[in-house]
Amino acid sequence: MNGKKRYAMVIDTHKCFDCKACTIACKMENGVADSDQEYRNWVDTGEIIGVFPNVSQKFTPGQCNHCTNAPCVKVCPTTATYRDENGFVRVDYEKCIVCKYCMIACPYDARFVSSTTHTVDKCTFCAHRVGRGELPACVETCPSKTRTFGDLNDPKSEVSKLLRENEYKVLKPETGAEPNIFYI
Amino acid sequence: MFTKKNMLYISFFFAFIGILAVIDTLYFGREESFNLTRxxxxxxxxxxxxFFVAISTGLCLIASIGHVFHLKEFEQMSKHLILLSIITLFAAFFVIGIELEYPTRLIIYAIISPNLQSPMWWMGTLYSLYTVLLVAEFYFLQQKKFKLAGILGLIGVAADIIAHANLGALFSVARPFWSGAFLPPYFIVLAIQSGAAVMVIFLTLIQTHNKLQLTSSIRAGRRLLAIAIGVMFLFQASRMMSSAIMSAPDVYNGAMTMLAGPLKWHFWIGEVFLGMLLPLGLLSKSSDENNLAVYASCSAIFGMFFMRFNHVIAGQMVPVRDYYKLELVDNFLQYTPSFSEIATIVGGLGFTFIAYYYAEKYFKMEREIS
Known part of the structure; x- marks a missing residue:
């Protein structure tokens, strides 16, 4: 172990019941404007499966996947989008020219033009909170513990355990982006 | 109808509309003025x-081919074509300058914080180099230092081809519908088609207004346009067939936006009829004695704009998240350009003609054949 962290999030979609507390917490924590175009995370609503009364529906929380091989980092002409020392994909607002190439390249629709910063914005895994030893706002607020956050390089971390003990998948593996959000 | 004076009046009106777009964009902000979404x-x-960059590239290629291979039909008007190429490049910079929130930051951070992996960084760098080479080539042509201009022209062509092929690559790395090795050569053919169409229009105007004998150049331009449209037809037909028959879902859906989806009128009427079939029909009937080639070129240019529009929008109409697929009625996202967006392009067209009209006078090129 060289002490380098690889932060990741494990999302258990079976636990999500679409309360959207994570989306509210994110907006409040990060000052994201109240607009249907501006959000750092979301909950996708799946199709209704079955016939009444035997029906079910799946909800899939989503956000920036903080990819190891992030397409947004590759295409940014001014290195405004970069991976920091913790592996968080972040935007340097001072360098962003709003060419929106990163929005085009992102396979997850995780980016938007912020009316607050007037640059492209996205989830930071709440880097400011993680730096203080806290969890991202969406993880902390989730009432059903759908989201688990931690260091994959630490074998004792909760995320490492969940991935060892469960089958998991990532979204759009065919893009080669190597996302760091895992779904169980 | 196609007198320089008439064109100048229309161009001033177009430029006025463009100025309204600039005011609208700066006053209300990009989020309000443009119909763009997440x-x-x-x-x-x-x-x-x-569209404008392709015209510039095409004109430069045609002019430089004339220089390098001493093809008299193109060489004799190369200075005019280079001037027009510079102007259309600045029209392209005007349009992208309105689109970008912070164009000045691009210049600063492209230098002090470059990302060499990014096709957009290469686009900025190569087009900057291309601009310098074009201006230098024009300067040496003006100084009658033809050998030096020829060398710069050759380097310019190389930079130009790489820059425009890179523009194709810029798209192809981003979305499934845009991907494919054919995209860079497709962009080059588009550029030649654009350059040839603009060349026919401007040379006809110059011939009529400046009383120069340019029949052989216009004839060569007509032939080049017909060949480029033919090649483009084959490109598009093979692209659409391969996308619609045996491709991945996102590529198939991208093609379907144009073949039968929300862009079908843009594609069949704009791109196929106005951009290819009508110009080819008119060009087949055109001769040195009639103006059908000008109408064919105007139609081709109109069609080529649709071609660019369809290309850019179709790649984005297929949602990247399943959520949208459930929410949408016909499986596609929608986009209709705002007044400000359309007016910026119209302004760019007006600017191009006005700038050329006065530059030709300023450089005393009205009666000049190189």
Whole structure:
């Protein structure tokens, strides 16, 4: 172990019941404007499966996947989008020219033009909170513990355990982006 | 109808509309002025930028081919074509400058914080180099230092081809519908088609207004346009067939936006009829004695704009998240350009003609044949 962290999030979609507390917490924590175009995370609503009364529906929380091989980092002409020392994909607002190439390249629709910063914005895994030893706002607020956050390089971390003990998948593996959000 | 004076009046009106677009954009801000969304962040401006850049590239290629291979039909008007190429390049910069929130930051951070992996960084760098080479080539042509201009022209052509092929690559790395090795050569053919169409229009105007004998150059331009349209037809037909028959879902859906989806009129009427079939029909009947080639070129240019628009928008209309697929009625996202977006392109067209008209006078090129 060289002490380098690889932060990741494990999302258990079976636990999500679409309360959207994570989306509210994110907006409040990060000052994201109240607009249907501006959000750092979301909950996708799946199709209704079955016939009444035997029906079910799946909800899939989503956000920036903080990819190891992030397409947004590759295409940014001014290195405004970069991976920091913790592996968080972040935007340097001072360098962003709003060419929106990163929005085009992102396979997850995780980016938007912020009316607050007037640059492209996205989830930071709440880097400011993680730096203080806290969890991202969406993880902390989730009432059903759908989201688990931690260091994959630490074998004792909760995320490492969940991935060892469960089958998991990532979204759009065919893009080669190597996302760091895992779904169980 | 196609007198320089008439064109100048129309161009001033177009430029006025363009100024309204600039005021609208600066006063209300980009979020308000443009109909762009989180899902479709690239719209009319990107299509317009590619449109103008392609014209510039095409004109430079045609002029430089004349220089390098001493083809008299193209060489004799190369200075005019280079001037027009410079002006259309600045029209492209105008359009992209309106689109970008911070164009000045691009200049600063492209230098002090470059990302060499990014096709957009290469686009900025190569087009900057291309601009310098074009201006230098024009300067030496003006100084009658033809050998030096020829060398610069050759380097310019290399930079030009790489820059425009890179523009194709810029798209192809981003979305499934845009991907494919054919995209860079497709962009080069588009450029030659654009350059040839603009060349026919401007040379006809110059011939009529400046009383120069340019029949052989216009005839060569007509033939080049017909060949480029033919090649483009084959490109598009093979692209659409391969996308619609045996491709991955996102590529198939991208093609279907044009073949039978929300862009079908843009594709069949704009791109196929106005951009290819009508110009080819008119060119087959055109001769040195009639103006049908000008009408064919105007139609081709109109069609080529649709081609750029369809290309840029179709790649984004297929949602990247399943959520949207459930929410949408016909499986596609929607985009209609705003007044400000359309007016910027119209302004760019007006600017091009006005700038050429006065530059030709300023450089005393009205009666000049190189």
């Amino acid at each position: 899902q479709i962040p690239w719209g009319m401006h990107i299509a317009g930028y590619v």
